[in-house]
Amino acid sequence: MDNILEVQNVSKSFAGIRACENATLSIKRGSVTSIIGPNGAGKTSLFNLISGAISPDSGSINFNGTEIAQKHPHEIARLGLVRTFQGAKVIRRLSVMENILLAAQNNPGDHLWRVLTPRVRKRFEDAAEERALDLLKQVGLESFVDSYAGILSGGQRKLLDLARAMMAEPKMLLLDEPFAGVNPALVEKLVSVLQSLKKQHDLTFLLVEHDLETVMNISDEVYVMAQGTVIANGLPNSIYDNEVVIDAYLGSRRKSS
């Protein structure tokens, strides 16, 4: 299996705080990889670096054969590397449907002059709406299609965020704590949704997650971060038994169990 994403020696500091230091990761195409680590370890910062929201001080990031370390977020998204946000960001004053439609790629209506070709726009929108509705059904939000996204609960916003990311036709998804604040039954459902999406679309997942049980269940590989660096990586089981990881992250919870 080849690697779809190669992060090499990426570093980033904010006014003295080292959010990321020499982070190196290789993500296999078609795999599910999780990043775990204590609060403030630099997991979200790493996502921001990969997705272009912040640019690294040094290091290289290669996605699917393209160097992306200095690219803008929208350019990276167009390459098929799409992220969600910790805590889920929805556009509150757009409807749920409009939120998802934002993600439709190559929308002719994004170009102002296309106001002159209403038919081309409509054909595209109709097809996009159909796909959006299908995604909304998969995450169980179909009854909220025309509601403002601002009325959704925290968990529902996560579902919308996920469906919206899928709408962008990603090759790879970066999910920042997709299960945090989601009820256990829904976590189970989400996992099965993710797995079926993965099969349907040949997706690669990289996720940050604190829910260890789920992480151990779904991951092909786990990276552990602490204080901005990757301190260990490997198969889920090997991570669970790694002394360094137990000290840095798993702590007494692991020891007592």
Added chain:
Amino acid sequence: MTAFLQPGFWVFVVLMAGIYCIFALGLQVQYGLGGILNFGHVATMALSSYTMAILVITYNWNLYLACFVGVIMAGLGGAFLGLTTLRLRGDYFSIVSIAFSEIIRYIIHNSDHLTGGSQGSLNIPSSKGYASYTDSFNKVLMNIQDKIKPIVGSFASRDMALLLIVWLTAIILLTIMSFIQKTSWARVLRATREDDDVPASLGKNVFLFRLSSVIVGSVIGGIAGIYWALEFSILDPADFQTIVTFFAWMVIILGGATRVKGVPLGALFFGFLYAGTRFFQFPPFTWFDSVQRAYLRIMIIGFVLIFLMLKRPQGIFGKREEMVLE
């Protein structure tokens, strides 16, 4: 009090409301969609009207070509403002936009050889010996005036003819804008009003969307500037002070900023309010002299706005639910 009863006065009021409607529509594209707070919008009027006047008076250009280039100039002004400043955070853009329009005004004020300086378009250098840019347009208006005389009778006047042209333009622009509101271009802009990261993470170049909305808004503002120039026949740098931008803001706040159809109503409402307060020629208003009263008018409009904000914060036509979503 006599003006109150003259139809000509009210024709003038509706005409000016039409010009403000177009002018404010240019702001609505920026604020109503993208939440862009442009406080230098008046610069677009100054750019288009002065460009047009100079081309016609100094260089003997054809009026319509000059109008077209004037509008392009307003668009270029918007592009310049956007390219230099839109990458900054929203509030910085607002501050710079005020400075931008003031700089344009000072340049006009101080370029005597080109713009006529403080004496305005009367003093624009001309080969013909007198400075007027409305000669050929007046003929058109005369023509229209003759044609509408059988229909509107005593209302037929130069202003009435221009009123028809202005409101026709306004209706066309409003129609185009309401179509544009339904495109995904507008949807992306409405998203950027709340958050840049989400649209960017989905492949949208947020900067380009903002820039294009400022350019479109500036072009529309430029059109208003042309009509302004044609109505008054004389331009003066003092016509383009920041207060004019805020009149347009009043129009869209009155109408409900997120709705295109609110703009013409806001403009008419503002027009009548602004003109109507002129007739406060009874106590306590007569306690003040005319200069003080001019300020009083603006204060009264301010009070009406505050009252409206308390009672109907979404404007006459806005959607209340959109405002209460946190």
